Amino acid sequence: MAGATLARLGAVAERRWGLLTTAQAEEVGVSRKQLSRLASTGVLERVLQGVYRMPGSPEHEHQTIYATWLALGGTGARTSDGVAPVVAAGVTATLLHGIGDFFSDGLDFIVPARKATRLPGVRLRVRKLTRNEVIPVEGVPTLTVERTIADLLERQTDRSLVADTVRDAVLQGKLLSPRDLVAYLEPVAAARRLGNGLSLAGDLFELAGVAPEGWARG
DSSP, rough: HHHHHHHHHHHHOOOOOEEEEEEHHTTTTTTTTHHHHHHHHHHHHEETTEEETTOOOOOOHHHHHHHHHHTTTTTTTTOOSOOSEEEOOHHHHHHHHHHHOOOSSEEEESSSSSOOOOOOEEEEOOOOOOGGGGGETTTOOOOEEHHHHHHHHHHTTOOHHHHHHHHHHHHHTTOOOOOHHHHHHHHHHHHOOOOOOOHHHHHHHHHHOOOTTTTOOO
């Protein structure tokens, strides 16, 4: 019986980093009580509230991000614009992209409508995103590199830290569309009276000491 239960759970967990939620378990006929019993006996590992890791599954570098995204309902229905219901943003997005030099003081996600959570250190921001602003990174819907850079500035992140992020993105070949970056920076520049998106992007590249291939300011 236990073997059959674990097989059902394993079929779910193998899709997402060896992790599964209580809601996903219930969908395959495994109750919360059964999950608690398996965790109390050490068969499953409780990663955070409502999320468990299957035995033998590797612990990933960004496991906390993965587990939090699952706990927030990241696998739920997409919006009418085809965007995932939970999208990694801000510093959390930089960690997944592997750019910048940040220490995470919490996890940052964007959701399409007001949503409550009891998960500690989790910030949820309400914003309507388009599909062009989001890309899957390690299986997690995440703001694109260009949108992430603009998002950091919107959050009033130190400009030198943003420049470090830009430098990494350029050197790693991850800043694919300077044109998109300029567009995303336009409202930031207007709000802060920093010229326009083009001049702000140029300032960032100058501070970073690198620019994407083909970049021509002005």
